[in-house]
Amino acid sequence: MKKYEIAAMSAEEMKQQIRELKQRIADIKFNMAFEPPQNPMIIRNMRKDIARMKTALNQQKAKAAKSQSEKN
Numbered sequence: 216m217k218k219y220e221i222a223a224m225s226a227e228e229m230k231q232q233i234r235e236l237k238q239r240i241a242d243i244k245f246n247m248a249f250e251p252p253q254n255p256m257i258i259r260n261m262r263k264d265i266a267r268m269k270t271a272l273n274q275q276k277a278k279a280a281k282s283q284s285e286k287n
Contacts, residue, residue, distance in 0.1 A: 216264045221271050229268045236261045 221229065240261050243252055252258070 216267065218267065221264075221267050224268075224271075226272060226275060229272055233265050233268050236265050 224232070240258055243258055246252070
């Protein structure tokens with residue numbers, strides 16, 4: 216997932232996507248006991264996507280907090 220795709224998402228969409236990615240990672244790890252994944256880099260890429268989304272969420276929160284404090 217690219218930065219601009221993440222930037223276009225709302226906070227709720229990001230949270231939902233994070234939950235889905237975490238579930239997919241858990242499923243892949245479970246299935247690794249039976250057969251190796253087609254692409255072993257998929258787990259790393261999903262973890263990076265989760266980190267990008269969490270970073271964007273934290274940036275949004277910081278921006279909102281900053282604008283809130285400037286109003287007061």
